[in-house]
Amino acid sequence: MSPGDAEPRMGARFGHYTLREVIGRGGMGQVARATDTRLGRDVALKVMNLDVATHADYRARFQREAEIVARLTDPHVIPIHGYGEIDGRLYLDMRLVEGRNLAQLLAMGQLEVSRVLDILGQIADALESAHRAGLVHRDVKPSNILVDPRGFTYLVDFGIAATPGEGDVTGEGEVVGSAAYMAPERFGQSPRADARSDVYSLACVLYQALTGSKPFPGPDTAAVIAAHLRTPPPPLRRRRPDLPVALDRVVARGMAKRPADRPATAGELMRAAKAAMAAPAPAPAPVTGPPAPGVPPARPVPRSAAPRPSARPATPAARPHPPQAVRMPQPAGPAPTAASPAASSAASSAAHSPTSTRWLLLGAIAVVVFIVLLIALVLG
Numbered sequence: 059m060s061p062g063d064a065e066p067r068m069g070a071r072f073g074h075y076t077l078r079e080v081i082g083r084g085g086m087g088q089v090a091r092a093t094d095t096r097l098g099r100d101v102a103l104k105v106m107n108l109d110v111a112t113h114a115d116y117r118a119r120f121q122r123e124a125e126i127v128a129r130l131t132d133p134h135v136i137p138i139h140g141y142g143e144i145d146g147r148l149y150l151d152m153r154l155v156e157g158r159n160l161a162q163l164l165a166m167g168q169l170e171v172s173r174v175l176d177i178l179g180q181i182a183d184a185l186e187s188a189h190r191a192g193l194v195h196r197d198v199k200p201s202n203i204l205v206d207p208r209g210f211t212y213l214v215d216f217g218i219a220a221t222p223g224e225g226d227v228t229g230e231g232e233v234v235g236s237a238a239y240m241a242p243e244r245f246g247q248s249p250r251a252d253a254r255s256d257v258y259s260l261a262c263v264l265y266q267a268l269t270g271s272k273p274f275p276g277p278d279t280a281a282v283i284a285a286h287l288r289t290p291p292p293p294l295r296r297r298r299p300d301l302p303v304a305l306d307r308v309v310a311r312g313m314a315k316r317p318a319d320r321p322a323t324a325g326e327l328m329r330a331a332k333a334a335m336a337a338p339a340p341a342p343a344p345v346t347g348p349p350a351p352g353v354p355p356a357r358p359v360p361r362s363a364a365p366r367p368s369a370r371p372a373t374p375a376a377r378p379h380p381p382q383a384v385r386m387p388q389p390a391g392p393a394p395t396a397a398s399p400a401a402s403s404a405a406s407s408a409a410h411s412p413t414s415t416r417w418l419l420l421g422a423i424a425v426v427v428f429i430v431l432l433i434a435l436v437l438g
C-alpha cells in the first residue's frame with residue numbers, strides 16, 4: 059500500500075467479503091484471507107493499492123490478468139473466482155491455497171532435488187498451457203509458486219502477463235516483473251517477452267531452488283540487470299558439486315542469453331532436468347595400461363548420495379540419484395594363461411601329484427619282479 063492509503067482493516071467488510079487476515083504484501087497491494095459472504099467460502103483476495111486503480115495502464119493490465127487466467131483451464135494455474143473494483147480498489151478473488159510459496163519453502167532449508175523437480179515440473183505444465191493460449195506469464199518467481207500440503211502446485215499472478223509482441227502494459231519504460239528472474243530480452247530500448255522469456259525465469263528459479271541462492275545476486279537492480287545481459291549463467295556445480303554435469307548443462311541452456319538457444323518450452327526444460335537426474339553416473343574411463351610407478355590406480359569417484367537437509371521428507375519413489383551400479387572387485391593382475399609362469403608352475407605341481415608317484419612305484423616293482431624271474435630262469 060502507498061503511504062497514507064487507508065488499508066482495508068482485517069475483520070472489516072470489503073464489499074461482499076469479510077477480510078480475515080493478511081497473507082502477504084507485494085509491490086502492488088496485499089493478499090488477504092477473506093470470506094465471500096455470498097457463497098460462504100474462504101478465498102484469497104488480492105486487493106490492490108489505491109493508486110494503481112488510477113493508473114490507466116495498470117488497470118488494463120489487471121483486467122487482462124483476470125481475462126487471461128479465465129481462459130486457462132490447467133489445474134496448476136490458480137483458479138480465479140472473480141475480479142472487479144470495490145471502494146476504488148481493484149481486487150482479484152482466487153482459490154485460497156493453504157500452503158506455502160516456494161520462497162518460504164526455500165527459506166526453511168534445502169529441498170530434495172526430486173521435490174524441486176516435481177514442483178517446477180507442475181509449474182512448467184501451467185506455463186505450457188498459458189503459452190499454448192498465446193500468453194506469457196512474465197513474473198515467474200518463487201513467491202508466485204504456491205505449494206499445498208499434498209505437494210500440488212499452483213502458478214499465481216498473471217498480473218503482468220501480455221500476449222507476445224504487444225509490449226509492456228506499463229508503456230512508460232518501467233521494468234515489470236522481478237529483475238532477479240528476468241530474461242535479457244526484457245531489458246533495453248525495445249523490451250520483448252515470449253514463451254522463452256518464461257523458460258529463462260523458470261531456469262533461474264530452478265537454479266535458486268537447487269542451490270539456495272539467486273543466479274545473479276547483485277548488490278542492486280542495475281548490477282542484476284547487467285549480469286542478466288552479460289554474465290554467463292553461473293555453473294550449478296560450483297554450489298552443488300554432487301549434482302550431475304548434465305543437470306548443470308540443462309540449467310545453463312535454460313538461462314542462455316539468446317532466446318533461440320533455450321529449450322523451446324518450459325516442459326522441455328523440466329523434462330531435460332529430470333532426465334539428467336535419472337541418467338546413471340557415467341562409468342569410469344577404462345584403464346588402458348599399467349599405472350606409472352608410484353601412481354595409484356584411478357578409482358571411480360561416486361556421486362555423493364549423502365542426504366541433504368530437507369524441508370520435507372522425499373518420497374522413496376523419487377530419489378535424486380539412481381542407485382549406483384555395484385561393481386565386483388577385479389583381480390589386480392592379468393588372468394593366468396597356459397604360457398604364463400603361473401601356468402607352468404601349476405603344470406609342474408600336477409606332475410608331482412600323488413597319483414603319478416603311485417604309477418612310478420608300480421613300474422619299479424614290475425621291473426624288479428621281471429629281473430627276479432629272469433635270474434630264476436637262468437639258474438634253473
Ligand SMILES: Nc1ncnc2c1ncn2[C@@H]1O[C@H](COP(=O)(O)OP(=O)(O)OP(=O)(O)O)[C@@H](O)[C@H]1O
Nearest residue numbers: 081082083084085086089102152153154155159201
Ligand atoms: N491464492 C493464494 N493463496 C494463498 N496465498 C497466496 C495466493 N496468492 C498469493 N498468495 C501469497 O500472498 C503473498 C503476497 O502476494 P503478492 O503477489 O501480493 O506479492 P509477491 O508475489 O510476494 O511480490 P510482488 O508483488 O513483487 O509480485 C505471497 O506470499 C503469495 O505467495
Ligand SMILES: [Mg+2]
Nearest residue numbers: 084201202215
Ligand atoms: Mg505475487
